[in-house]
Amino acid sequence: MNYDFILVGHGLAGGILTRTLSQQGYTLAVFDTFKANSASRVAAGLINPLAGKRFAKSWLADKFVPFAIAFYQQIEKEFNVKIWQPLPIFKLFSSVEEQNTWMGKSSNPAIQEFIKQVHLNLPLSENINQEFGAIELAQSGYLDVPVLLDILLAALKPPHILINEDFELARLQINPDFISYKQDNNTITARKIVFCEGYQAINNPYFNWLPFSPNKGEVLDIKIEKFPTECIYNKAVYVLPFGTNGFKVGATYNWREVNEQPSAEAMTELQERTEQIIKKPFVITKQSVGIRPAVRDRRPLIGWHPTHPQIGIFNGMGSKGVMMAPYLASNFVASLNGAQLEPEADISRYLKFFKRI
Template identity: 45%
Template sequence: MIRVDYLIIGHGIAGATLAQELRRRGRSVLVLDTPQPDSASNVAAGLMNPVAGKRYALAWRAEELMPAAVQFYQELETRFGQTFFYEAPILKLFSSVAEQNTVLARSADNPWGNFVQDADAPLPAVRGLKQEFGGLRIQRGGHVLVREVLAALAAEGIREGWLQHETFAWEQLVPAPDGGSGLQYANRVQAQHVVCCEGAAAVQNPYFHWLPLTPNQGEVLNVECHGLSDEYVLNKGAYVVPLGNGQFRVGATYRWPPFAAGITDDAQQELSQRLEAMTSEPFRITEQRAGVRPAVRDRKPLLGTHPARPEVHMFNGFGSKGVMMAPRLANLMADFLENGTELWPEVNIRRYSALYNTVLAAAGAGSSGSR
């Protein structure tokens, strides 16, 4: 029997960061993960952008989340002797004169802090870039090689025994026998806590199916474009992340259910048109990939403990910003699990208690009607 403090389900960016934080605190951890090359974390470009969206809004808690994320990835770089985080200015391009005027008028209130030093400054002359309306130059952003991060941690986990590749079966999770504490899985693992980090698959989770997880599908392109500068990340309806040697990742689309089976021509056309709006240089598509993000109705992650099962927890729902949010929130979640520290209300699953109570009441009514 394997005995651990924490059994973590899933090794995407959520499960990986939480496992690292708990292990750093000296806790025993076992991660069970089904390898999925096209998981959301593996497909993601790893963009860390503090100013996002059509409203040019400062990302939620960016001043706190960004430094924690950078520190986390840089510590992994030292540990593994690899480069994972590439800091680069982000050029967020205006689409029209009206948009330019609106954003520059807002800049008088300095809504972006030190992420934007001078909103009125012209953009640098960038090889291959269309910038007829100008844009914002965003500092302290960049991108993370997410697939490489997860691969390095998974190799370490398999070597050291704290990660196993297998598909988790919820029906094999039962209370510990003989009055023991915690839960037992498959007659071979006993854990004090089980933490669900399985991404979009959580819609099938029997403990947390009541949460408003609304997965969406995204597609990305890898392109070759030797005429475009690789000094900057570009953003205008899509992002363009430099991968080196004239290679870029362009993304991403958003599609709600029903999902397509794999990649689509529509997504390729959409992303190609968005790239053409940013560069006049010819490009060649070298790869197209699709993945499903674990998004949430209010665009905030889901952290907390099941209302009726104190051994079962959720750390999930990071959507398209998991690379930036997960390291700091893993620290927050570990404080909650280990010390009972209160979670931030914006991410605490208690904000959806009414949904749980509704499901519970419906289940009770169904049981009464069946008797």
């Protein structure tokens, strides 16, 4: 069986790259095994163009955000499904000093398109601790990532194929002009292979020289009766409406203990930070863990192996894959015809770490 590409992994990055390649007419063999607690399926799917305590514009947000929203809206139209929920983010101020800091930045034209309104004075609320006001963001919201992945998997029909098994590197053979993968009773050949394995890339001998820095993220599902759902609240954690009286709260970042076991420390941290935002009682219904494929310089890792141009990687988007992946997938596919990869995402920036074997 012959294909243009073998793709390994169908999380958020792999799913979006699969979609982009197939839209350009390439044939695909996709290896993926379902994992309920993959980073993609655990994540809230948030697009937040101004991140962190300093309200700094996310890297290339002016490119990534409109491209991503249009990408998800096209899928909604094509499959008649709702996956993208545009919602303003209320980034709550913690103090008068934080208000003043923000007002000093508010005249910056580079971030104006992402600001809907600055609320220096908000009324007393029975639901929210909002005494110091908030900045209300535009072009924000969340993606239902599990539904998106299920849709894209279901769309993998001939001439494409979905192979529900783990990819075994020992079965991969690299030839001068193609690659082949030997199954028990079949051999799959392709022009190229792209690894979209998430944090498991640290175990891939072709790319384990790249500076991945996986981190553990934990989120809570909570229930709150009669709580407003017209926005996402953010102060140290996000509180995001999801389902009937349901909300997601997250997320933690833990580089020290990169495992998939829920921790009491994360539970306590998320609970305490949620109580700093909301005034009403809530019930925790679930605690979930995912391992993010983060990178030391907080930039993705995409491109082609230095000595094996048939082997590519599309990975390393950390907690911002929903925002980054559609644009970068388009850029990655364009590179097949000679376009330049986004320089700050191209793995060639780390060639000094590669040791030729």
